[in-house]
Amino acid sequence: QPYGRVFNFSAGPAVLPVEVLEQAQADLLNWQGSGMSVMEMSHRGKEFQSIIDGAEADLRALLAIPDNYQVLFMQGGASSQFSAIPLNLSAEGDTLDYIVTGSWSKKAAGEAKKYGKVNVVATGDNKSVPDPSSWKLSPDAKYVHYCDNETIQGVEFKAPPVVGDKVLVADMSSNFCSKPVDVSKYGLIYAGAQKNIGPAGVTIVIVRDDLIGNSRPSTPVMLDYKVQADDKSMYNTPPCWAIYMCGLVFAKMRRDGGLAAVQQANEKKAKVLYDAIAGSNGFYSSPVDAAARSMMNVPFTIPANADLEKEFVSQAAKHSMIQLKGHRSVGGMRASIYNSMPLDGVQQLANFMKEFAVNSA
Numbered sequence: 491q492p493y494g495r496v497f498n499f500s501a502g503p504a505v506l507p508v509e510v511l512e513q514a515q516a517d518l519l520n521w522q523g524s525g526m527s528v529m530e531m532s533h534r535g536k537e538f539q540s541i542i543d544g545a546e547a548d549l550r551a552l553l554a555i556p557d558n559y560q561v562l563f564m565q566g567g568a569s570s571q572f573s574a575i576p577l578n579l580s581a582e583g584d585t586l587d588y589i590v591t592g593s594w595s596k597k598a599a600g601e602a603k604k605y606g607k608v609n610v611v612a613t614g615d616n617k618s619v620p621d622p623s624s625w626k627l628s629p630d631a632k633y634v635h636y637c638d639n640e641t642i643q644g645v646e647f648k649a650p651p652v653v654g655d656k657v658l659v660a661d662m663s664s665n666f667c668s669k670p671v672d673v674s675k676y677g678l679i680y681a682g683a684q685k686n687i688g689p690a691g692v693t694i695v696i697v698r699d700d701l702i703g704n705s706r707p708s709t710p711v712m713l714d715y716k717v718q719a720d721d722k723s724m725y726n727t728p729p730c731w732a733i734y735m736c737g738l739v740f741a742k743m744r745r746d747g748g749l750a751a752v753q754q755a756n757e758k759k760a761k762v763l764y765d766a767i768a769g770s771n772g773f774y775s776s777p778v779d780a781a782a783r784s785m786m787n788v789p790f791t792i793p794a795n796a797d798l799e800k801e802f803v804s805q806a807a808k809h810s811m812i813q814l815k816g817h818r819s820v821g822g823m824r825a826s827i828y829n830s831m832p833l834d835g836v837q838q839l840a841n842f843m844k845e846f847a848v849n850s851a
């Protein structure tokens with residue numbers, strides 16, 4: 491790997507494209523002749539304005555975001571959106587629908603309970619998306635929230651949930667920009683940057699115009715979508731560096747053929763890994779049903795001998811494949827294969843899995 495880099499299978503913060511890191515390195519001391527790095531320039535200056543405008547324009551082009559949606563660059567991580575969403579989209583006492591398919595949607599629902607009457611539409615079994623025929627949508631919910639890809643469990647929706655005329659709200663933190671998405675099906679999409687699109691510190695919120703402007707009076711100003719939209723994400727000092735880095739990633743994705751090409755590459759990588767699990771004669775096992783397997787986060791176990799899992803993780807690290815330990819709440823292994831993980835890295839992991847299984851037999 492260039493620069494002695496490892497293959498980083500972390501669930502986030504995650505790997506970024508080398509080309510982008512090189513660009514950032516070149517810009518670090520002097521961004522485009524401005525005599526400053528992006529970290530040093532005024533966010534009110536024309537230089538940074540061109541950076542944030544470019545980032546937004548490229549994201550709009552990538553996702554074909556309709557004109558009646560705002561793109562907000564917010565702070566506080568995706569976790570802050572767990573509170574911002576009920577505060578902006580509902581009034582006290584309103585019913586809020588949550589589909590719970592894993593740890594992150596459970597957390598989002600838990601936070602929303604502070605602000606409204608949370609109705610859990612369905613609870614998953616951590617290995618599948620619950621059958622829509624069992625969902626108990628409430629007739630009067632202000633919105634239906636779900637997590638498109640559960641980073642810890644590796645459970646991903648293959649299509650947006652069908653919720654009739656209800657406002658659909660999606661946490662896409664761990665699969666944002668991994669594939670084309672029909673934004674018009676959503677009232678709001680949010681995603682922390684640090685998996686697929688940039689460094690931690692910026693959270694993208696894509697929100698439909700009619701959902702802006704009804705925040706509760708108690709909403710912290712920084713979480714108010716109207717304030718952020720009116721001030722073009724610059725009510726206060728924005729995370730300039732993180733936005734700049736996301737801009738470089740968006741531009742690269744466009745150069746590389748857009749989200750259809752990204753999806754194709756991601757499908758190929760995920761297939762290599764799931765095939766390695768399936769072809770291991772039961773040595774490895776995927777805890778997730780085939781229909782809900784994530785293209786981004788691939789958990790797997792060694793069912794016959796869980797003691798070997800620790801050994802697997804430490805031996806892989808010796809071969810420059812790091813961060814393969816499963817989340818502490820579920821154990822096993824997890825390979826996160828976000829956009830910037832090259833196919834080479836996944837192939838190397840699949841080869842290592844094969845060797846490890848043979849050597850452990």
Ligand code: PLP
Pocket residue numbers: 502566567568569570594637639640641642661662663664682683
């Ligand atoms: N939602 C999902 C699906 C995540 O994977 C994460 C973080 O891993 C979060 C929300 C929380 O994001 P943040 O750390 O940006 O608050």
